[in-house]
Structures are given as C-alpha cells and as structure tokens.
Amino acid sequence: MISVADAREHQEVLLSDLKALVEIESPSSDKSSVDHLAEFLASRLEYHGGHAQIHIAEGFGNHVQADFPGVSESKPILLLGHIDTVWELGTLKQMPFRVADGRAWGPGVLDMKGGIAVAIHAMALLREHKVPHAAVRMLFVSDEEVGSHSSRAITERLALESQAVLVLEPGQGLNGAVKTERKGVGVYEIRVTGEAAHAGVEPGKGASAIHELAYQVGVLDGFTDPHRGLTVNAGLIRGGTRSNVIAAEAWTEVDVRIRTAADGRAIDSKVRGLRPRNDRCRIEVTGGINRPPMERTDKVVALYRKAAEVGRSLGLKIDELPTGGGSDGNFTAALGVPTLDGLGVVGEGAHAVNESILIDQLAPRTALLAGLIAAL
Ligand SMILES: [Zn+2]
The missing domain is CATH 3.30.70.360 (Alpha-Beta Plaits)
Known part of the structure; x- marks a missing residue:
C-alpha cells in the first residue's frame, strides 16, 4: 500500500514534471506543438517503465498510449486523459508556470496536465514499492477540448478491452470530489x-x-x-x-x-x-x-465505492458529485465499462486565467490513484 507520506516523497519531482508539461504549450489547434508534447510525454512514460506508442492523427495532434505490464491475469485498467489545452500559443508569457501561495499556476495545470503528472508518479510509486497490480494502460489524447473526433475510436477500443476506466480530469471543487455522472x-x-x-x-x-x-x-x-x-x-x-x-x-x-x-x-x-x-x-x-451522458450506473457506483474505501484507508474523504461538463469518460461509460472521473488534481479555474492547483493535494491524489489501481 502506498501511503500519502510515500507519495509526498515524489512531490518535488512531480512538480518539476508538471512544470515541463505545462511549459510545452499544446493548444488543440496547433498540431506541431501538441505532437512535440506527445513525444516528450512518451519518453517520460518509457522512463517510468511504460511501453509507449504514438497514434498518428491527421489534422489533429497525435495521441500517446503507454502500456505497463501487470502481475495479475485480469484485464488492464485504462487511465484516460488529454494533453491538449484551450490555451493559445504564447499564453505562457502572461501566465507562466509558477508556484505561489501553496498553489501551482499556469495554462493547463489543472485541466489536465496535473492529472498526467499524478498518473506518472502513481505508476512510479507502485513500481518503486513493488506493489502488485493489474496491467495499466494510459491513453492521452490530443483533441479532447475540441470534441475528441480523431481519438474517440481509440478510446472506445481500449475501453472495451479494459476492466475499468479511471479518468484523470480534475476533481470537482476544492475538496476534489470525483465525478460519477456527467451530462x-x-x-x-x-x-x-x-x-x-x-x-x-x-x-x-x-x-x-x-x-x-x-x-x-x-x-x-x-x-x-x-x-x-x-x-x-x-x-x-x-x-x-x-x-x-x-x-x-x-x-x-x-x-x-x-x-x-x-x-x-x-x-x-x-x-x-x-x-x-x-x-x-x-x-x-x-x-x-x-x-453521450455518463450515467451514474451501478458499475460506476461500485467503482466509486472502491475509490472511497481506498481513500478511507489513506485517511482521505472522497466525495462524489455530478457535473454538466463532458469528458472522454462519457464515451467509455456509455459503452458500459465501469468509469470513474475526476481522479486528477484538485484546484480551480479550468479554462480561466486563475487556473491553479493545490500543491498540498498532489500527494493524496497520487496515493489515491496508486491505491485504486492496486485494489482493482
Ligand atoms: Zn479536461
């Protein structure tokens, strides 16, 4: 079991990974920038033991998949996220990545580069502490903010091969509730x-x-x-x-x-x-x-209960909330694959100039994700 204290040991490196991810700007509309981030991320995932591959997308940025072997025979767990942001190139000049007031600030830090950094370090912790877990697949798409047209088929195919989908979009509100229902x-x-x-x-x-x-x-x-x-x-x-x-x-x-x-x-x-x-x-x-809507089905609720239980064992209270916003979790839930969303970082100001995350919550979220992976 990975404790919050274990995850805390990774906080500095996690923050520097996050800084690197944010400082490669990646608006959905700029293929060469997004592709650059895809390459960078693939190399980070390889470094942490994943087998990475790039899905080439015409007219959109490329998508990154990384497979981490597991010890059990059960189906893989899909960790789902996106590398694109709503921020145009040059935003960093007005909104540079910075750490201040207990928060990290910058374009895409919350939605959802923070979630990518958390996922990388959850896997790194599981490996470091030799915690057995099912195979894990990560998929980071490049067109989520513009409707996921080029990635939807890949997301759906991988979801159908998985036992569960954990979506790394930010949690809801400043207590980071996970999302069990999306319109x-x-x-x-x-x-x-x-x-x-x-x-x-x-x-x-x-x-x-x-x-x-x-x-x-x-x-x-x-x-x-x-x-x-x-x-x-x-x-x-x-x-x-x-x-x-x-x-x-x-x-x-x-x-x-x-x-x-x-x-x-x-x-x-x-x-x-x-x-x-x-x-x-x-x-x-x-x-x-x-x-399609992500409905709060029995499968979704069962996955949430498991996350809440892992949270309790870490001393965390994990609430659930519905949201009106959509994500790629809508696609996977609609296929009947158990899906839990909002497992990424905690903060506020997605798509807004005050976009920021709570640094203190990085370790708890990383431990929660690692614990949930180990529990599935
Ligand atoms: Zn997002």
Missing part, C-alpha cells in the same frame, strides 16, 4: 433561409430569416427542462445584412446537455423536427449529440 453534450447548427426584400418599399415581398429564427430560439428555450437536467442554449447567433433589408439568412449554434441517453434521443428528434412558422422560410438543422 451528455449535443451541438446543433440551425440555418434559416428566408427571402430578402427592401424593408420599406416592398416589405410584403420578403420573408425574414431573422424573425423566423428569433421565434425558433423561443421554441428551443421551451425545450429546457431543469428538473431533468436538460438544458438548451443558443450560444451564437448571426444573420442579416442591414437594418433596411429583410434578412434572407440567419444562423444559430446551440448547445444541448442531457442526463440520460433517452433524453438525448428525445431532444435530438425535437431539434431536428423544428418546422418554420413562416412557410416561406426554410430551416436546416445539422449536428447532433456528440458526447
């Missing part, structure tokens, strides 16, 4: 085509795409059902050319969140079923549900 996410583009006309001279000739779309946004708003945790948000809207022209085109992009797969199917058919109020307008809907 599913849908994104739709709704395009309305009307007929242009002079708004003053021949208003009757026109059919306003903007007026039609405004009406449809009201309809979409009516689909929101807070009791079911179902939300619809028209987050972007565009249309028209000038105020004295009846608009021929209008467009919106809509974010949908659902708690259950059944709600996903229902809202999908409602959005696709939008019909124009003005029959001279046309509505075209594209997109769909791109992350």
Whole structure:
C-alpha cells in the first residue's frame, strides 16, 4: 500500500514534471506543438517503465498510449486523459508556470496536465514499492477540448478491452470530489433561409430569416427542462445584412446537455423536427449529440465505492458529485465499462486565467490513484 507520506516523497519531482508539461504549450489547434508534447510525454512514460506508442492523427495532434505490464491475469485498467489545452500559443508569457501561495499556476495545470503528472508518479510509486497490480494502460489524447473526433475510436477500443476506466480530469471543487455522472453534450447548427426584400418599399415581398429564427430560439428555450437536467442554449447567433433589408439568412449554434441517453434521443428528434412558422422560410438543422451522458450506473457506483474505501484507508474523504461538463469518460461509460472521473488534481479555474492547483493535494491524489489501481 502506498501511503500519502510515500507519495509526498515524489512531490518535488512531480512538480518539476508538471512544470515541463505545462511549459510545452499544446493548444488543440496547433498540431506541431501538441505532437512535440506527445513525444516528450512518451519518453517520460518509457522512463517510468511504460511501453509507449504514438497514434498518428491527421489534422489533429497525435495521441500517446503507454502500456505497463501487470502481475495479475485480469484485464488492464485504462487511465484516460488529454494533453491538449484551450490555451493559445504564447499564453505562457502572461501566465507562466509558477508556484505561489501553496498553489501551482499556469495554462493547463489543472485541466489536465496535473492529472498526467499524478498518473506518472502513481505508476512510479507502485513500481518503486513493488506493489502488485493489474496491467495499466494510459491513453492521452490530443483533441479532447475540441470534441475528441480523431481519438474517440481509440478510446472506445481500449475501453472495451479494459476492466475499468479511471479518468484523470480534475476533481470537482476544492475538496476534489470525483465525478460519477456527467451530462451528455449535443451541438446543433440551425440555418434559416428566408427571402430578402427592401424593408420599406416592398416589405410584403420578403420573408425574414431573422424573425423566423428569433421565434425558433423561443421554441428551443421551451425545450429546457431543469428538473431533468436538460438544458438548451443558443450560444451564437448571426444573420442579416442591414437594418433596411429583410434578412434572407440567419444562423444559430446551440448547445444541448442531457442526463440520460433517452433524453438525448428525445431532444435530438425535437431539434431536428423544428418546422418554420413562416412557410416561406426554410430551416436546416445539422449536428447532433456528440458526447453521450455518463450515467451514474451501478458499475460506476461500485467503482466509486472502491475509490472511497481506498481513500478511507489513506485517511482521505472522497466525495462524489455530478457535473454538466463532458469528458472522454462519457464515451467509455456509455459503452458500459465501469468509469470513474475526476481522479486528477484538485484546484480551480479550468479554462480561466486563475487556473491553479493545490500543491498540498498532489500527494493524496497520487496515493489515491496508486491505491485504486492496486485494489482493482
Ligand atoms: Zn479536461
């Protein structure tokens, strides 16, 4: 059993690994930067006893997989995370990696390079203390922040070969609750085509795409059902050319969140079923549900109970919470593979300028992850 004190011995090296990971900037959109981080990470994982391989992705950054042999015959445990961040190249100039006020700060430190450093050191500790465990696989993808389109198939294939998936996204809140439920996410583009006309001279000739779309946004708003945790948000809207022209085109992009797969199917058919109020307008809907919900199934709860039990033996209280945000854990949970999310670092400010992690929580999280791996 790895104690928090054992993990504490790794804290300095873990922090310097984290600094190196943060200082290689890796926005999802910049393939050469992400690929550079993938190479660096693969070499760190090799150093710690993993057999690393790089999955080449066209048009996205590459993905890193590392396999660590185990002693038992049971199926491998998949540790899942991502190396991309939402931060553009050059962010480090304004937000350099730094340690201050008991925290480490910097772009991606919480979401989720801290989780990568924790995973590396959990494996290093298990090896150092010769703790027997099942085979462990790590997969760090490069496109999680932009929908995981190029990595989803790899994630799903490895998940199906695994007994459980431990997701290294940050814990929830400053006490680092793990995540046992995540909403599913849908994104739709709704395009309305009307007929242009002079708004003053021949208003009757026109059919306003903007007026039609405004009406449809009201309809979409009516689909929101807070009791079911179902939300619809028209987050972007565009249309028209000038105020004295009846608009021929209008467009919106809509974010949908659902708690259950059944709600996903229902809202999908409602959005696709939008019909124009003005029959001279046309509505075209594209997109769909791109992350299924991670439902709090019995398998998820059983995995959480195991984590809570390992936590108790380390003197830690591990809570569970739901979240509206999606992760790659949504894919693996939807396949029926036991999945527990939020096992990464503890902090606040993901995607925000105050992104930071609590240094004091690094050792407990590393010991928890190591203990959970050993317990599976
Ligand atoms: Zn993340």
